[in-house]
Amino acid sequence: xxxxxxxxxxxxxxxxxxxxxxxxxxxxxxxxxxxxxxxxxxxxxxxxxxxxxxxxxxxxxxxxxxxxxxxxxxxxxxxxxxxxxxxxxxxxxxxxxxxxxxxxxxxxxxxxxxxxxxxxxx
Amino acid sequence: xxxxxxxxxxxxxxxxxxxxxxxxxxxxxxxxxxxxxxxxxxxxxxxxxxxxxxxxxxxxxxxxxxxxxxxxxxxxxxxxxxxxxxxxxxxxxxxxxxxxxxxxxxxxxxxxxxxxxxxxxxxxxxxxxxxxxxxxxxxxxxxxxxxxxxxxxxxxxxxxxxxxxxxxxxxxxxxxxxxxxxxxxxxxxxxxxxxxxxxxxxxxxxxxxxxxxxxxxxxxxxxxxxxxxxxxxxxxxxxxxxxxxxxxxxxxxxxxxxxxxxxxxxxxxxxxxxxxxxxxxxxxxxxxxxxxxxxxxxxxxx
Numbered sequence: 001x002x003x004x005x006x007x008x009x010x011x012x013x014x015x016x017x018x019x020x021x022x023x024x025x026x027x028x029x030x031x032x033x034x035x036x037x038x039x040x041x042x043x044x045x046x047x048x049x050x051x052x053x054x055x056x057x058x059x060x061x062x063x064x065x066x067x068x069x070x071x072x073x074x075x076x077x078x079x080x081x082x083x084x085x086x087x088x089x090x091x092x093x094x095x096x097x098x099x100x101x102x103x104x105x106x107x108x109x110x111x112x113x114x115x116x117x118x119x120x121x122x
Numbered sequence: 123x124x125x126x127x128x129x130x131x132x133x134x135x136x137x138x139x140x141x142x143x144x145x146x147x148x149x150x151x152x153x154x155x156x157x158x159x160x161x162x163x164x165x166x167x168x169x170x171x172x173x174x175x176x177x178x179x180x181x182x183x184x185x186x187x188x189x190x191x192x193x194x195x196x197x198x199x200x201x202x203x204x205x206x207x208x209x210x211x212x213x214x215x216x217x218x219x220x221x222x223x224x225x226x227x228x229x230x231x232x233x234x235x236x237x238x239x240x241x242x243x244x245x246x247x248x249x250x251x252x253x254x255x256x257x258x259x260x261x262x263x264x265x266x267x268x269x270x271x272x273x274x275x276x277x278x279x280x281x282x283x284x285x286x287x288x289x290x291x292x293x294x295x296x297x298x299x300x301x302x303x304x305x306x307x308x309x310x311x312x313x314x315x316x317x318x319x320x321x322x323x324x325x326x327x328x329x330x331x332x333x334x335x336x337x338x339x340x341x342x343x344x345x346x347x348x349x350x351x352x353x354x355x356x357x358x359x360x361x362x363x364x365x366x367x368x369x370x371x372x373x374x375x376x377x378x379x380x381x382x383x384x385x386x387x388x389x390x391x392x393x394x395x396x397x398x399x400x401x402x403x404x405x406x407x408x409x410x411x412x413x414x415x416x417x418x419x420x421x422x423x424x
Contacts, residue, residue: 067287069288071325071328073322073325073326074326080288100326100384102326102327102328104288104289104328104332105287105288105289106217106249106253106254106284106287106288106289107287108217108219108254109217109218109219111217112328112386115385
């Protein structure tokens, strides 16, 4: 195999990885739980997310309408949620309790009530 | 010692860093009557801060939603010595998804505050005014969302941390701020006016500016900086290094103390004490020492 072909194969593998990031992620870490959360003006579904302390989880956010945010300051986690894309937030909760998350991108007249809770138990 | 001198000494005792402030927490109706005529013993100036009017809001937290702002305007107009100028630190209107309704509320707000005797008024937006259209309607009615002005030796900087719906000041405005500060002597007397807190007061309730620390870092080399802001609908005082940050009350509904309850819902209207928790503020500037004496006033004088 000449150098040019090797280079192409590496590039193709990178492109495949990028295109199938979700699949690649799952195959690389099959034990991680994935929780899908749908945002729309002005709530999240589900509005309550139950997690276990020390157990990794990936939150997958989508929005049904406008740009939203996910912010859980107590867990040091946030992400933009863009229309047509999946926003992934990996979390390993290091404490128990009930923690508020909210939309931190002003999205309309009900924005200030757009929040949910993450409940972390032992 | 006259009343004004006595008050000045009290304020110095209540000093916080380079800034002094007074708080009239005890009564909602008596503060104005206890204060000597503003400026009667000083050569310096004072201004009035009004904030979080939320014109267009309707609901149980304020059964006199349409009457509160006119009452506040009347209260400011009744001050025996009028301030040099007035600032509105954002949320002039309550948000609406309808652009036409937004402009209607802004027009009504503008008409009411045009009754202020003092015609030198500086406006800035809150997220309710500007975050849904990146400040377009606000600029149509009130002009730029960030700017500077100077008054009797104090340099005022108005920062916009709301036109970006993600609560960002943004790199372009931060560069503008750095350039403005770069033209000033290090010991310039600087007052920053903005809507959201520039520090992480309580991010769980969105009481923060995501890149506010960058602005504070730019301001920190200057020893005489004070920040006045709104957003949290209550009096609050905080230091970041040697910079004092003072939040003002609302003129529509008060909000709970940060983290004091699960949700950031307005405090209930108390029929026994209407307008409790609402008000405006007098800021008396002693330019030479870069000190600011704060006095809180109720919406309605008793």
